[in-house]
Amino acid sequence: MSGRLVNRGAWTSVYMSHVMTKTIRCSITRVTLVMESSVDHGFALTRILVGPAARRGMKAFGERNPQMERHARLVARFLDGKERDLGGIELSYKGFSVFRKRVSEAARRIPWGKTVSYAELARMAGYPGAARAAASVMRNNPFPLVVPCHRVVRSDGAIGGFGGKMSGKNIELKRALLRREGVLF
Numbered sequence: 001m002s003g004r005l006v007n008r009g010a011w012t013s014v015y016m017s018h019v020m021t022k023t024i025r026c027s028i029t030r031v032t033l034v035m036e037s038s039v040d041h042g043f044a045l046t047r048i049l050v051g052p053a054a055r056r057g058m059k060a061f062g063e064r065n066p067q068m069e070r071h072a073r074l075v076a077r078f079l080d081g082k083e084r085d086l087g088g089i090e091l092s093y094k095g096f097s098v099f100r101k102r103v104s105e106a107a108r109r110i111p112w113g114k115t116v117s118y119a120e121l122a123r124m125a126g127y128p129g130a131a132r133a134a135a136s137v138m139r140n141n142p143f144p145l146v147v148p149c150h151r152v153v154r155s156d157g158a159i160g161g162f163g164g165k166m167s168g169k170n171i172e173l174k175r176a177l178l179r180r181e182g183v184l185f
Contacts, residue, residue: 018036020036021033024072024076026076029079032049033068035067089146091147099125103133103134107151110148110152113183119131139161153185159171159174
């Protein structure tokens with residue numbers, strides 16, 4: 001089954017900003033993209049909900065927005081295995097510490113079909129010895145898929161967690177995402 005975009009359109013105002021969402025369904029999961037407007041930066045991706053979290057989702061708002069449509073097409077193609085690079089999707093790092101931003105940006109550089117350990121990710125970000133802190137950043141990653149936390153595994157070769165969970169549907173989703181990239185666990 002190919003990725004299907006679900007359009008839900010209308011604007012809503014939340015604390016003087018506009019929120020837009022778009023849901024994408026594919027054979028392995030459902031993804032909801034969340035964009036917010038800001039006075040100085042226009043619209044920016046502020047959150048991605050994947051799997052069980054996307055089912056809870058948010059009530060979708062927003063009229064068609066070319067930037068949201070482009071992001072949704074890229075994510076749908078990624079989920080279908082037709083796109084390997086989501087680097088063109090701009091993210092809002094508002095509220096991120098320098099450490100959290102550097103770890104997230106380092107994770108974005110992990111190539112499709114490759115994995116790194118949490119310790120390697122910390123080194124890539126310039127923080128050798130901060131494996132646990134890097135794992136915490138990945139556990140609380142608001143941008144799964146685009147910041148590919150599914151490509152980060154434990155140093156002992158175990159798959160590690162996904163979406164803050166160590167078992168269940170989240171781990172099965174991590175396995176499925178890695179399998180699509182040719183990585184078997």
